[in-house]
Amino acid sequence: MSRLVKRRILKRRTAGSSGFVVGVFAACVLSTCGALAQPGGPAVVIAARLVERTVAAKQSFVGSIEPTKRATIGSAVSGRVTEFPVEAGDRVEKGEKLAQLLTATISLELAAAEAELEYRRQMLAELENGSRPEEVEQARARMAAANSRFEFATARRDRVQRVFLENRAVTDDEVGEAVSLAAEAEEAYAEAKAAHSLLVAGPREEVIAQSRAQVKIQEAVVERLRDQLAKYTIITRFAGYVVTEHTEIGAWVSSGDPVAEVVAVDRVEAVAQVSMQSVNYLRPGERVEINIPALEGRSFEGVVVTTVPQGDLRSRTFPVKVLLENEINDAGPLLKPGMIAHAVLPTGAPRTVLLAPKDAVVLDQSRRSMFVVDKASGEGQTGAVSLVPVTLGVASGPWIEVLGGVSAGQLVVVQGNERLRPGQEVKVSRVVDDPLAAAAKPSVSPVSSR
Incomplete structure (x- = not known):
């Protein structure tokens, strides 16, 4: 056989082999490598139950x-300001x-008023x-002495008068x-007697x-001065954070001038503008979800406090206040006034619906569907899956x-539904009621065990 003939035969064999490999690869792609995915048994998946x-x-x-x-x-x-x-x-x-504030003058006035009060x-x-x-006792003694003088003066007067009448031995002046x-002694005695009675009566x-x-x-004067003195010490009436300074040491402030602005943020309010069509579905005390984009989309649970009954005449929206518990750490409050908040609020009347985990969709x-496991009701059971079209709602x-x-x-199926085909046999490794719990656990690959 000539060399030319041998080359042609070898070339044909090589070309045939390449075509065979390409054909096998194409068949594998068309069948989604099903033979490789589950050559030894059903695919392992995690499932959840539909709930109402x-x-x-x-x-x-x-x-x-x-x-x-x-x-x-x-x-x-x-x-x-000192x-x-x-x-x-x-x-x-x-x-x-x-x-x-400087208190030297008012302190002196207060000291004088307190001394006067004590007096x-x-x-x-x-x-x-x-x-x-x-x-x-002293008044009684004075009264007794006055009485003695009165009695002596009376007796002397009587003697003098008797002598004058009997023999004219004394003059008219005497x-x-x-x-x-x-008479003077009588009045002195009366005065002493009255003084004694006053002291006894009190x-x-x-x-x-x-x-x-x-x-x-x-x-009242002292309390007024104390109150005025207390006003020289400017305090905050609630716990919070200073957000604005309006004065400094050495500055003069007049009555009514601002000193500092303080905000209370241990609890904060998310104030959302709600359309007039939706505002009537909100009730005070209802718990709602609040998302904060600045905190990487972190969600908080709040309580609806009130709906302000005065809407904006241009937008026809009403302010709704949702109360949130703040988180305070060494860096300060986590939720800061001025942050954007997204309030997830009800916009319709409650109704009973069928719910599925979002991971099952x-x-x-443009189609939405779910893999439903037939003939399997719990963990460890095997069944076939069917692809059911659905319409999504709330x-x-x-x-x-x-x-x-x-x-x-x-x-x-909530995990492992990426490679499934209608009619494919699966094994339910775990049934979860809460998809968040399933997401927190290690995911199970749908690849079949060998």
């Missing part, structure tokens, strides 16, 4: 995070000092305690002097009442409403 739940249509509304309290704290009095211990961004507790209180105490026993001294109730009134007047261009977290040829309790 009462849900409402929901929509995401754009809003913003706002503090529950915001106050621009000002000065109630005029004065010079202390300003806070800065923007600092956390302050309720009653903490924001600024201190009046002691005077009142003296009146309320009444006369001391020693004072009463008689007059004796009568006058007796102060009059009217005098005590007047003294009490003077004490109350002075107490297979997307094929989403509820990781679940979504499905309409079509499916019913509650059926098993649908």
